[in-house]
Amino acid sequence: DQDGSGGVPHYPGACLFNEEIFLNMCYMKCSLLTNGEYPMRSAGNTCCKKEPCWDIFHLRSSGLGCQGYGIGGGDKNSSSCPHPPW
Numbered sequence: 001d002q003d004g005s006g007g008v009p010h011y012p013g014a015c016l017f018n019e020e021i022f023l024n025m026c027y028m029k030c031s032l033l034t035n036g037e038y039p040m041r042s043a044g045n046t047c048c049k050k051e052p053c054w055d056i057f058h059l060r061s062s063g064l065g066c067q068g069y070g071i072g073g074g075d076k077n078s079s080s081c082p083h084p085p086w
Helices: none
Strands: 019-022 025-028 040-043 046-048 059-061
Touching: none
Parallel strands: none
Antiparallel strands: 019 025, 040 046, 046 059
16 A cells, blocks of 8 residues: 555556556456456457457457446456546
């Protein structure tokens, strides 16, 4: 806990341990959401299996907005939506 708030420890301005940064927002890691099958994030709700990520056969999408792959990580006190780095 960096700031004494009782939250999950992380460096200020960083995403949590189970998140990745994409377009300056923290999302739950694609590798966790897809059990390692699509480990790279290519859009808010889309994960990529391998380069090039513009190839639709390398992509998997799930949900819209704060659902499916477009969720934040964290603990029980965090939002399910992606968020800016804390």
